[in-house]
Amino acid sequence: MELALSLEKLTNEKLLNLHEVVNENNDVHLADFVESGFLGDRTAIKKISEYVAQVRRVDKGHGKFFVVAGG
Template sequence: MLLPISEFDHAEKGDALNAMELALSLERINNQKLLNLHSLANENNDAQLADFIESHFLVDQVEDIKKISEYVAQLRRMGKGHGVWHFDQMLLNGGVVA
């Protein structure tokens, strides 16, 4: 039986490190867009929008970028193989290595 073609057949696309690097780049793009919106609100003297963006999005965005950056660094250090399995288990267990 033939398996359907998957976008993860490519060795790098199915890699955990590649997935985390892509997630990190998306978070950074999202953060930049929020910063642009915040500066636009400031330029137009819309203090309520600027405050809303600061209090609801920017702090969480920076924390997410930091967390994913740490994941990328860990995956780079451990390389492929058994370490990736332990990393997956840590994510499944909410940050606690089993």
């Protein structure tokens, strides 16, 4: 989960950098595409952060138990 969070943050950072370059070059069509297609929904980072916090609160033994019992 922590790796997924790191990847999501990195992806978001790169998209913001792309958006900045697009704006500097006055490409409104690409800016709109990036905004609406990729930057419009930023709930993934928040949701994954919540999952990471929950996983950290769970003791390793409990996490293994639930995975084994559920699988």
